[in-house]
Amino acid sequence: MKIKELRDALNLRVLSEGDTEREISGGYCGDLLSFVMGRCPADSVWVTIMNNVNVLAVASLADAAAVILAEDTEPDEAVLAKARAEGLNLYTSPMTAFELCGRLYDLLA
Amino acid sequence: MRELSLNILDIAQNSVRAEAKNIEIALLEDENGWLTFRITDNGKGMDAETVRRVSDPFYTTRTTRRVGLGLPFLRMGAEMTGGSFSIRSKPREEGEGHGTVVTAVFNMKHIDAVPLGDMVSTVCVLLQGQPDIDWLFIHSTPAGEVRLDAAELRSILGEEVSLGETEVINWIRDYLDEQYSSLNP
Numbered sequence: 001m002k003i004k005e006l007r008d009a010l011n012l013r014v015l016s017e018g019d020t021e022r023e024i025s026g027g028y029c030g031d032l033l034s035f036v037m038g039r040c041p042a043d044s045v046w047v048t049i050m051n052n053v054n055v056l057a058v059a060s061l062a063d064a065a066a067v068i069l070a071e072d073t074e075p076d077e078a079v080l081a082k083a084r085a086e087g088l089n090l091y092t093s094p095m096t097a098f099e100l101c102g103r104l105y106d107l108l109a
Numbered sequence: 110m111r112e113l114s115l116n117i118l119d120i121a122q123n124s125v126r127a128e129a130k131n132i133e134i135a136l137l138e139d140e141n142g143w144l145t146f147r148i149t150d151n152g153k154g155m156d157a158e159t160v161r162r163v164s165d166p167f168y169t170t171r172t173t174r175r176v177g178l179g180l181p182f183l184r185m186g187a188e189m190t191g192g193s194f195s196i197r198s199k200p201r202e203e204g205e206g207h208g209t210v211v212t213a214v215f216n217m218k219h220i221d222a223v224p225l226g227d228m229v230s231t232v233c234v235l236l237q238g239q240p241d242i243d244w245l246f247i248h249s250t251p252a253g254e255v256r257l258d259a260a261e262l263r264s265i266l267g268e269e270v271s272l273g274e275t276e277v278i279n280w281i282r283d284y285l286d287e288q289y290s291s292l293n294p
């Protein structure tokens with residue numbers, strides 16, 4: 001599944017987009033950034049409620065395909081600017097992390 | 110980080126990479142649950158522009174990866190508890206008294222505070238990895254103080270014994286464990 005297909009299937013709101021043709025290999029969920037850093041597999045979709053600039057750094061380091069901020073989490077303007085500058089796929093959704101992961105799991109199965 | 114001690118391990122490596130000969134790691138706890146972590150080194154220091162940038166995770170001096178998260182995580186960890194973070198540095202080019210001081214204050218009673226974790230292992234790993242550095246570790250609590258002075262150990266053991274040797278490290282581990290257990294009898 002491609003990022004753009006996932007975005008449309010889950011009706012995600014776009015905060016920043018880069019390569020939306022990128023193929024997704026799986027997903028990961030977590031808010032403890034140092035933990036996610038070592039465990040989020042490359043090319044996966046990471047679901048979190050954290051919204052500071054360190055999220056972007058961890059996503060970039062782990063080579064995540066996209067980040068979805070659950071429960072309508074809004075990052076500030078500095079974070080958005082950085083995400084756009086880095087070309088990261090960053091989305092937000094009113095769904096909880098649980099709901100997002102459940103839907104994501106079904107889509108990728 | 111799930112434990113502050115892992116973050117401290119990471120931060121101490123910055124001082125090692127800055128070619129410091131003396132590195133002091135201080136943990137100061139007060140009666141009200143505030144913990145101040147301060148690391149002081151006499152390494153090559155940084156200019157003002159670099160100091161301004163180091164808590165940006167997309168800034169790193171490493172060439173092996175694009176982001177550096179030691180200081181950003183320390184800052185986030187401290188600020189999440191209602192604490193504070195500061196960094197002060199003087200570059201080597203400016204002469205005497207060069208080096209860096211990083212201070213982070215944590216409210217350990219805050220719900221988002223992570224536990225300190227295993228400082229004994231952190232100190233042992235640092236000593237074993239860099240036995241030639243004069244490490245000074247001080248953990249002061251209302252119940253008393255834990256202390257390890259690498260320079261003092263070296264003067265007792267003599268220059269021919271490396272502090273990185275397994276027997277020495279094992280002894281240091283026991284020595285620190287003993288001091289900690291005397292704080293919590």
